[in-house]
Amino acid sequence: MEEKRASKGSGGAIPFLIGFVLSAVFLWIIFPQVIYCQKDQPIRFSHTVHKEQGMECSGCHFFREDGSYAGLPSNEQCAECHTDLMGQDPAEAKYVKEFLEKGRAVPWLIYQYQPDNVYFSHKAHDGFECTDCHPNLGDSDTPPPHYRNVITGYSKQTMKMWQCERCHAEGGVSNACYVCHK
């Protein structure tokens, strides 16, 4: 009886394989889509349109006098041009009507937003290309969707600690905890 059951057990390979394939499909293809919640930017901001007007990157993204970095322009900066509608684009109309006129800051979704206990200095990384870390939005007409991890709440593109550490190690920069943590 014992031997018979053991030989019969080889027939279980097919259900096992089916189960294996199903779980592989689930974990590789479905699960990553489930944990990331896709969201579009509140305003369809076109970098190309602004570049066509002859604007420089540093007009909006610049270092302040104390070395801190102004990543996103404020409403006041936008209002320097957008006091009234400048074009026909519905995205601009939406921005002026819903945010500028109401004095509300645009809740831009930041692709690289880091946790609270991480300190990042743009000034210290001045020598790198922006696109080494950030998606190349400068040439985009429609900003790419933002993927938020529903478990952690962070963006899919947020740089992971091992990526920071690897680059620091390769560049001979200290990896002491307090270099990046606060």
Add this chain to the structure above:
Amino acid sequence: MSHGHAKEFKVRWGMVVDVDKCTGCGACMVACQVENNISPMVRQDKENYLPSMTFERDDPSNKMRTLTWLMVYELSNRKDYPDHEVAFLPRPCMQCGNPACVPVCPVVATDKNEEGGIVSQIYPRCIGCRYCMAACPYHARYFNWFDPIWPKGMDKALSPRTSVRPRGVVEKCNFCHTRFLKAKERARQEGIDPNELPEGYYTPACVEVCPTGAITFGDLNNPEHKVHQLAHGKYAFRLLEKLGLDPQVYYLTKRDWVRKQGDNYLANEEPHAKKH
């Protein structure tokens, strides 16, 4: 110390506190709490309150449960009037050269590794075992017994420079470390070498706020910084110097009885100034 060799740093941030100048006003303690997002103790957690199931939090005056990264102690010479004298001794983390807390940490949540010699504490890594608190002879480390609660409106005044800590982790003074990072950033912007910060670029909150100027801060290794001279002066001493932890915080006093309370001297022993 028996545990390995102390790490050498080119820059050693240090503090010199003139005990004779300290009036015990407590402004440094307040500045520290604000800068480092330390919540005031609230007796009742209204958000998570279930009658008969929730214990009330401790009394705000219970110093065993509150967080005071910088603590001002009152010292007394224990003599009767008219000979009675008091002194006030602010106690931050000593940022020891041979920290007692670092080798005992089982998860490397605390380390002395960064240029400047500040002992780091990484809250998400801390498992709350509190070995470091037991090891620290200065009682400079504090445990979060409760989640922080800010009274309504006060959460709007939180500093974005410091991360907030949850219940169950240990924290301590870090010489307002993000101010150091900010100072390096400013130096880079101005084209100055961030590893040779001029005096005054990096100042912790307690030093900045002290109304009598009792606290001086700077690089102990740099002869151009005022702390270098003060720490090597005649009236300088350190707390529990006999333990050999090599603290980066120095105290100044001209009063022998104050100096005597800074270490465990024998009754017939004369307290001595720092040896070089």
